[in-house]
Amino acid sequence: MKTSFPPVEEQLRILTRGVEKIVPGDELAKKLKHSRDTGTPLRVKYGIDPTGIDVHLGHTVPLRKIRQFQDLGHQAVIIIGNYTALVGDPSGRDEARSKRLTAEEVDNNARDYLAQVGKVIDLSRAEVHRNGDWFGRMAFIDILSLCSRVTVAQLLTREDFAKRYREERAIFLHECLYPVMQAWDSVEIRSDVELGGTEQLYSFMLARDLQAQQGLNQQIGMMSPILVGLDGIRRMGKSLGNYIGISEPPYEMMKKFMQLPDGVMKMYFELLTEVPLEEADQMLAGHPKEAKVKLARTVISQYYSEADAEEAASRWQREIGGGGLPAEIPEVGLDRSKLQDGSLPAFKLLTELGLCDSGGDARRLIAQGGAKLGEDRAAVDSYDQLIAVSDGLIVWAGKKKYCRVRLG
């Protein structure tokens, strides 16, 4: 039974949004046309290494693209890189990965990953492969023959390796295998299109070479721009701590979204939402804060309900935008025996409650006017000011750290 696809023009319009580069540039249209003419879905590959457990918005950029392919009737093929994960992707790295995961960790991570990935793509309509299925069966001679197709000079055309080489930094042999393995995945699953970030260019091209050598159709590469993280500069990444995870609660996502520098909103709209770009431009020309709230709500409602997103937004406006009391104030127990005549010097109170790391830390905070008490946030004047501690007293250490005292 043949599948019917939307017109090529329409598919192109949807698929090229937020794509930085397609190589070779003209082949996507050809492939789409051929697929439509013959009623054959394109095999769209996306590989992910199960090295961590938090899928964040940066990962969703290509994942969303896959979903678009799926919705147009094409075949998603997900590669769980349980073997490539044992190497670690050297792409864009200045250093080799320090730790290598054990096989068991990789396995657990893979399960976790799929659960999260399923929030973006439709797993019931996707093929899922683990590249250990074929790499695990390879004999050493197969590996040698695979390696004999790639030269060191080719490897050094990669900017990340070249840079490390120039700077006399370590490049480990097994890292060199990474792009080769990734390319071989494409041969195994006979991919028509591979998705990834721009740093994947080398591997995508290598896959074309290997596919050609095997007498297969060559894949094209569609590269998404790298989504910048919350700092607005570096790529979103777990190790950089500048990410928004798709499993985070709505309010946590909201808080992080609102910390985004204004300048990156356009990119977020383009890569993470379906909002028409003209509409996004209009919003960005208006009030930046409103645009940011809209952006946050749009993305959050992809993972939660509209109502959840709205609630997160209004809670943010109330507690942070408006300076109201937080909805949840953590309670911290304090033993009455620590008090003297029901009081405690301010710096002592802050450290006892765990709001400050040390006495010096508390002194600094107080000197800078960050320590406040009660619902009306009365400032503490000096570090040794005696505070009459009552049960239920709210203590503030800056805007973000606070707690309610529970005398015990």
Place this chain on the structure above:
RNA sequence: GGGGGAAUUCCAGAGCGGCCAAAUGGGCCAGACUGUAAAUCUGGUGGCUUUGCCUUCGCAGGUUCGAAUCCUGCUUCCCCCA
């Protein structure tokens, strides 16, 4: 196997005998301001019973009135040659 270089406070990276709790940048924290916890500006960023004291500069010893700085050994890492 041989040779060379490096290890500093959260990170990067100065310092090379006293003026070093240690420059500078990043991060982080606080304050001001604001459209938000954006941007910008200012201050802070080892501990303490805080105008002083104590513990820090890979580890262990040593030289010196005095060491992050000099010497010895050890550990780890990197590079080069073969």
